[in-house]
Amino acid sequence: MDGRQIQKDFPILDQQVHEEDLVYLDSAATSQKPRSVIEAMDRYYQEINANVHRGVHTLGESATQAYEEARRKVASFIGAASEKEIIFTRGTTTGLNHLARGLEAHLSPGDEILISVMEHHSNLVPWQQLCQRTGARLVYVYLKEGRLDLDDLRAKLSPATKIVSLAHVSNVLGVINPIQEIARWVHEVGAYLVVDGAQSLPHLPVQVQEMDVDFLVFSGHKMLGPTGIGVLYGKETLLQELEPVEFGGEMIDFVFEQESTWTDLPWKLEAGTPPIVEAIGLEAAIDYLEDLGMARLAAHDQELVTYLWQELQKVDGLEIYGPPSAEGRSGLVSFNLTGLHPHDVATALDYEGIAVRAGHHCAQPLLAYLGVPAMLRASLYVYNTKEDCDRLIQALETTKEFFNGTF
Template sequence: MFDADAVRQDFPILDQMVFDHPLVYLDNGASAQMPQVVIEAVSDYHLNHHSNVHRGAHTLSGRATDLYESARDTVQNFIHAAYREEIIFTSGTTHSLNLVSQVMADQVLQAGDEILISEMEHHANLIPWQQIAKKKGLTLKRIPLNENEELDLAEGLELINEKTKVVAIAHVSNVLGVVNPIKDLADAVHAVGGYLVVDGAQAVPHMPVDVQELDADFYAFSGHKMCGPTGIGILYGRKELLENFSPVFYGGEMINRVTFEESHWKEIPYKFEPGTPNISGAVGLAAGIDYLSKIGLEKIQAYEQALVDYVLPQLLNIEGLTVYGPKDPSRHTGVISFNIDPVHPHDVATVFDSRGVAIRAGHHCAEPLLDVLGTRSTARASFYFYNTFEEADRLIEVINKTKEFFTYG
């Protein structure tokens, strides 16, 4: 039996008061908290091993290099990549998606090609493709939502044709809390010779992910959403693709030889990692992965689903509350966006904060999706495995208190 109360003891930040209320942290979709073991791993690196990697012949550089490359192995095993060379360290999901989009623009995409995204994409998986389409004369198409505010897969498959070179899709929506059918889209785009790029930022922290099983060509995610530090992320890419693609960012570390006339790149993944990397971030990410693996992603997913099964039906029964995304709890992750009519989401979040409950308000870097939903912003509560059923009750309680406050003053 999963014990969230016991797990909470690993997160020192959760043990505090906010405006004389115990902190209820429900902003995990933006950033998860770090357990003590991650904090200690990063601290130990800085206290005992800090140096630059790969280039030094001294002891500290050797230690730092071992920790950094060990982190690559940890990530490989965690997402079930076939080769360690398929793991590229970046600064986060945004960097990863910009990197792959620039590679595609530079070496794959031609005028007249089509890129397919969905209406639910985060700006990080929309704007890079949008700007490339404008510059290169490409067509950017989008898969609409169905009546349940999920991906319309049938329409998406219809949109894929011989001109489709890239399908870029979120594995899990950061607003709607839906899990998208990645393998179905992979099969369809590969059948026409295209590539599948997946934004996995909201998936990897919450469920087992096997990039080979998904058949993704590229898969991006961030450390700070999965108990790791900020400023560290991953771009997974198929080995045969990475070997054939050239880098699009340049500098030290990623070269074998440079003359004034030309440069020769290192092997993968290093040719895509110019400059000094975020070494401590990689160490912290590895510690976070080890922590999640010890608990078990299957257990985490099952527990979060139990939370959703408990809280979503209650939210749907609150008068004046609009909940976005599927209404069936089994089709909804722990990301729950809502509005309280007629209260602005920022006012909602302010009242929540005054009662010690941390939620997010705004467009969640998905403005086009909110246009589709007919709203400019929402409040968003996002659960993680250290949240409790009592905290779910607090969410319901504060929603009702917020309604009372704005109704009766």
């Protein structure tokens, strides 16, 4: 995969920052958008802008057709059994909050929800709140050599476990969790498996039926699509059982003065005017990814992260977090330079044209577990190259010299 050639499809990458060619290494926060996505959204506004599922006029029917075609595209992309299993949301966070509300009826005092210490706040706080509302208990799985401790996970699964919610790929450590294997263990105790796919859908081939996950959530903006669009996948039988958490237009069947009835899936769980143009943008993003090939993308990802991990090892005074190798790691590496605050390093890197993330990465329990207040994260994607990695390494060396650090 030729990252330099691919960069030509992304208008934003053709610019300089502080008179340096931009190297964007923050795709785990949000990816850049190819021209085809931008143009697809522009076409909607210029040619068929209308609300969906309502008007019988030509524009309304065209908009509805485009919106539902985007749903079919998503269903095919993740290997869902039906487009009824695809619920459009505002993003991963919204999907997880919907589940934390929708599954409330399945919990009683003394039940347990199992998550890991590496979870993003979006896959942690909603479950905390659910436990506080129901009297259930939040149980954590910890790490072993920078990865999810599978022995700890198996030991903590029990008949009391009702929900297990895990990241497929950690947004801090980059580790890829063996979801298919975990799904088998979870179902043996009769629990539901929720998977946060925000960091895996952009990088890995994901087939929900093969993995046998009960629910999967992800965001469009991390996989070349626009912000404001996400997906909640659920097995149809389970989605049928979920009560809506938002009410109003689109999701009703009949409304009487004192009661209402709900329409069928998927619209039952999509109240109000949906993210129409964003869904069309997501479809265009999936088209782009499928043209590249997800298997090829995953191989490119592994090659780049292995190269970056090896080169970072050569930087004196640099500590890498996560497993002690690049194997089984998605396209990101988190690290710190001894004696320097990560925000200072990130600011210095920006002056070299390098965009990385610094902070707690919405994973404060993980950083507390690791004993660090903040860290740097370089995250790679389809438009990155080994030359980008080299630029980062050189900029880190320049930063060390600037701060006159002793390592």
